[in-house]
Amino acid sequence: MTQTNRQILLVSRPTGAASVDNFRLVETPLAPLEPGQVRVRNHYLSLDPYMRGRMSDAKSYATPQPLGEVMIGGTVGEVVESLNPKFKAGDKVVGMFGWQEFGTSDGTGLLVVDTTHVPLSAYLGPVGMPGVTAWYGLNRIIAPKAGETVVVSAASGAVGSVVGQLAKRAGCRAVGIAGGEEKCRYVVETLGFDACVDYKAGNLYHDLKVATPNGIDGCFENVGGDVLDATLARMNAFGRIALCGMISGYEGNPQPLKYPALILTQRLLVQGFIVSEHMDVWPQALAELGALVAQRKLAYRETVADGLENAPAAFLGMLKGQNFGKQLVKLI
């Protein structure tokens, strides 16, 4: 009984904007397991902005995704076959199997998770890499004090939604920046932020000023470009900027920072970071985030594309902000 695996490969690098032509869907026969191996049927594939960086071969923090190989990505799924004593069929697992329906490995980096109180897909969102990213940037870089104002861009997204909710729990004024009225309403009404500024409304700086009457002490930046320029101009002395992403510049021309002198005049700290380089915080962060999700004290939202073949289009849409919350691809 030879099964077939469907996979999406990166076959070319974008020049300018990424396109579906950079990807190719292939079918590959699944080889029988070897001793020590485990096979996982992936249920959900995570789509994340960092993947855009991997598609290019420009200097970056990670080696580029090799051409002709399965596109990188986080996955959750179920063990369907195991020749590894650490796993048994039926185990729910989180891994990095990438854009494919089945993953096969020796178990390295594969984590069995408990889905009694936390939905499997949440391990790709608030109880996964995006959640830990939010936790690290907020707690270890911004380190907010009660009463301070924290602003987060892409506030309805997988990372931003957690940042603002954690900031509120820390006693801060949480202000989001998001694209469109619907997302902004969600950020305030469902996520509980104090305010959310719609950057598409055309008055970004003015609206941000109104939403941050006491200035900004902590900025969790996911977007860059005009959004970061506006936030920077509202920063208070000794403010902290956790630089997590600059999605507005991932496609096309690099975006300058208009007034870097503010970093000096306001004595700001700006720290770029990648959560995978801070594995020491993951256990604590995941424990806290898992408890909050299990107790329904941390809201999150998912946009789910259906079927592996739709992953490229969903990914490109996410880069344009067409997702609403965590972008997933449902594989089964």
Add this chain to the structure above:
Amino acid sequence: MTQTNRQILLVSRPTGAASVDNFRLVETPLAPLEPGQVRVRNHYLSLDPYMRGRMSDAKSYATPQPLGEVMIGGTVGEVVESLNPKFKAGDKVVGMFGWQEFGTSDGTGLLVVDTTHVPLSAYLGPVGMPGVTAWYGLNRIIAPKAGETVVVSAASGAVGSVVGQLAKRAGCRAVGIAGGEEKCRYVVETLGFDACVDYKAGNLYHDLKVATPNGIDGCFENVGGDVLDATLARMNAFGRIALCGMISGYEGNPQPLKYPALILTQRLLVQGFIVSEHMDVWPQALAELGALVAQRKLAYRETVADGLENAPAAFLGMLKGQNFGKQLVKLI
């Protein structure tokens, strides 16, 4: 015997570049001392880039210099009369009397210094605010490890010259950026940097690349603009940028940072700072710097303008990089 004090007032704020017309020289009779007061004949006036910021009333870290008052500035001099038991005639003192020949105060902030082994003027340079600025940014922000590469702009200046020499003492490769062959030669031959790049030669990025074969781990930034863009592009992962000054943008239009995404991709720390907000480090820093100067282990250079009336022109020249080392005005 009524003596006359000569003073320079700020009488208008620059629109665009500062000019001598922003200042006015006045003569004022010296009132007799009141009980508790001390009078100082200033010997040297310090001219520093931060003063340009005080001339404007734009949002900044300090309140603007009020119009019609004596221009702010550090001074060293000699007590000529004292009705304060803490000071006696002949004491050499460091203070903040500003652009005037005589200073009168209740002694607050006035520090008696020992000129046995350290020249009086050095207390405005390597053993004063510029020296502590270098010490703080290097030790507390860049925190270099032996073998790392540290780059400092305005390398022949009062701050930059100390940064590079301290970096060498810490076992680092010290690379300067300065304007012109003469300054670059001085930075290497006299100050002992490993290399110095002449930003006026027209090949800044290329020359910096050659001078930093292992990339840059620590950047002490005094200039901003193109200089910071070039340095940023050479930063290694986990590099630290101490943002001390951005003199290239003090006159005229703010200068953008072209590739802020590098802060993210290289996971850099960027920290703006003002040394006067870190008074806790001054005693340790001054003790170390004073010992090095006394032992002639720390070289420095001064450009001395003669006479209070020449202070405005000397200040404007400094903003254009016409000074070579610490810019002083000799008052007696």
